Amino acid sequence: MIVDDVTIRVQAGNGGDGAVAFNKNLLQLGPVGGNGGDGGNVYAEGVAELDMLNQFRFKKDIRAADGERGKRQNKNGLDSEDIILKVPVGTVIHNLILKTDGEVTHIGERVLLAKGGMGGRGNFHFRSATNQSPKQFEKGTLGQSFDIRLELKLIADVGLIGLPNVGKSTLLNELTNAKSKVASYPFTTIEPNLGAYYELVIADIPGLIEGASQGKGLGIKFLRHIERTKTLFHLISAESPDPVFDYQTVRAEMKMHNPRLLDKDEYVFLSKCDNVASKEVEQKIKLLKKINPHAYPLSVLESETLDTIKTILNKIKDAKIAPIDKE
Numbered sequence: 001m002i003v004d005d006v007t008i009r010v011q012a013g014n015g016g017d018g019a020v021a022f023n024k025n026l027l028q029l030g031p032v033g034g035n036g037g038d039g040g041n042v043y044a045e046g047v048a049e050l051d052m053l054n055q056f057r058f059k060k061d062i063r064a065a066d067g068e069r070g071k072r073q074n075k076n077g078l079d080s081e082d083i084i085l086k087v088p089v090g091t092v093i094h095n096l097i098l099k100t101d102g103e104v105t106h107i108g109e110r111v112l113l114a115k116g117g118m119g120g121r122g123n124f125h126f127r128s129a130t131n132q133s134p135k136q137f138e139k140g141t142l143g144q145s146f147d148i149r150l151e152l153k154l155i156a157d158v159g160l161i162g163l164p165n166v167g168k169s170t171l172l173n174e175l176t177n178a179k180s181k182v183a184s185y186p187f188t189t190i191e192p193n194l195g196a197y198y199e200l201v202i203a204d205i206p207g208l209i210e211g212a213s214q215g216k217g218l219g220i221k222f223l224r225h226i227e228r229t230k231t232l233f234h235l236i237s238a239e240s241p242d243p244v245f246d247y248q249t250v251r252a253e254m255k256m257h258n259p260r261l262l263d264k265d266e267y268v269f270l271s272k273c274d275n276v277a278s279k280e281v282e283q284k285i286k287l288l289k290k291i292n293p294h295a296y297p298l299s300v301l302e303s304e305t306l307d308t309i310k311t312i313l314n315k316i317k318d319a320k321i322a323p324i325d326k327e
């Protein structure tokens, strides 16, 4: 099971204290205390693997090392190493102490979670004409420490939604390299799956049922994964006695979760059409078109219907690669 919401405590390293030391060599008396090193920072860095938050299931306390103390002979303490936490692209970072939000949107992007403290200056630094043997030094400053909530919100171009068992995973597997589990019973998919259709990322999320927004089934946990998806493909089974009712059930749950989900570009597909007489398919499409003019039949066994989907996906892909120049 993918961990997609976890709170951790990050503690950056403290800066090392500056040193107080004096040269024992009688010919070169004077202060020789070096500066302390800086404490390690803690960063998050984007990677493609969706399951990277699993690493925090049992390891919720992340601590970077403190900077080294300053040394004798005017040698500075070493800075300590940064900790870089790999998180899936699409991870939203909530700083629960500062009440700020950030996010990691692409692979290799680094976001600072906690800054390490600065090393203090040693007594060498405080020498002057009037004070040739200063005992002053600075303490290193404290590293930042925060409670951070990491929340994965997938960044997919197209999200497949619908009631359970309508063929979402089958379609994802048909169009992409994904190997989402398919079976003839509801709730086969228990966590999101992604697949790539050329430059587009398609997300398959667990089926939604009535009451999902109140926590029924698995859907609610995953609705947030379509919050940032631009286009939704809403699948409704042709075998349903009332496809319009199914459509409205899912839309009602989406609305309760976040009304803005309803504003997304939406295409409706009447799935498993091969299981139903063509006359019935026609009638059901007609009813659905009254709600959304972009309603089409779909069967993974009928290549024309897949061609329709591919044409739509190609349009979305072209718009993504070359955004229309409005000037």
Ligand SMILES: Nc1nc2c(ncn2[C@@H]2O[C@H](COP(=O)(O)OP(=O)(O)OP(=O)(O)O)[C@@H](O)[C@H]2O)c(=O)[nH]1
Pocket: 163, 164, 165, 166, 167, 168, 169, 170, 171, 181, 182, 183, 184, 185, 186, 187, 188, 189, 190, 205, 206, 207, 208, 271, 272, 273, 274, 275, 298, 299, 300, 301
């Ligand atoms: N005849 C026919 N069966 C299909 C078609 N698409 C999917 N199925 C079957 O429908 C069943 C459910 O398919 P899934 O792809 O697992 O459905 P899902 O919407 O992902 O289901 P959940 O993960 O439970 O929400 C499987 O037995 C599929 O083989 C289709 O176009 N025609």
Ligand SMILES: [Mg+2]
Pocket: 168, 169, 170, 180, 181, 182, 188, 189, 204, 205, 206, 207
């Ligand atoms: Mg599925």
